[in-house]
Amino acid sequence: MAASDLQTAAQLLQQEQDFQFLAFDSTIALELGLLIIKTAQQKGIPVVISIKLNGHLLFHYSMPGTSPADVELARKKSNVVSEFRHSSLYVGEYLSQQKGEIYFVDEKEYVAQGGAFPLIVKGVGVVGSITVSGLIHTEDHDLVIGCLKEFFGLEKEGKNKVE
Numbered sequence: 001m002a003a004s005d006l007q008t009a010a011q012l013l014q015q016e017q018d019f020q021f022l023a024f025d026s027t028i029a030l031e032l033g034l035l036i037i038k039t040a041q042q043k044g045i046p047v048v049i050s051i052k053l054n055g056h057l058l059f060h061y062s063m064p065g066t067s068p069a070d071v072e073l074a075r076k077k078s079n080v081v082s083e084f085r086h087s088s089l090y091v092g093e094y095l096s097q098q099k100g101e102i103y104f105v106d107e108k109e110y111v112a113q114g115g116a117f118p119l120i121v122k123g124v125g126v127v128g129s130i131t132v133s134g135l136i137h138t139e140d141h142d143l144v145i146g147c148l149k150e151f152f153g154l155e156k157e158g159k160n161k162v163e
Contacts, residue, residue, distance in 0.1 A: 089114030115140030
């Protein structure tokens with residue numbers, strides 16, 4: 001069972017508070033995307049990675065072993081972040097707790113499963129998303145969070161792009 005399976009909606013919201021950037025641009029997207037590739041390769045897991053800033057695709061990589069279905073699922077997860085301004089896992093957990101569904105959205109365009117996380121700039125708000133797809137959806141989420149933890153730790157030591 002993935003760690004995310006045990007997370008509450010409050011814990012998922014806390015992650016959104018914990019991982020906020022001072023700024024975000026294509027250079028940061030590249031660094032973060034390459035970190036996710038490296039981590040996935042070390043674990044031997046094939047994933048699709050997509051990083052968007054204000055709807056602009058800054059980074060995309062489909063590892064060997066992924067499929068067009070993984071790319072499509074990543075797109076739908078990212079759409080959830082764009083629409084609801086929270087992680088796709090949070091939206092899914094919230095709906096599960098409320099015994100609800102995503103109303104008034106096309107299920108061909110949205111899926112409330114883990115793997116997409118909002119890119120939040122302090123003082124600005126949600127500016128995009130980072131999405132991973134290819135694993136069990138909670139594992140997709142865990143991969144994003146694990147890489148953000150590593151990225152933020154590295155950044156704190158030197159480049160001062162995050163607090």
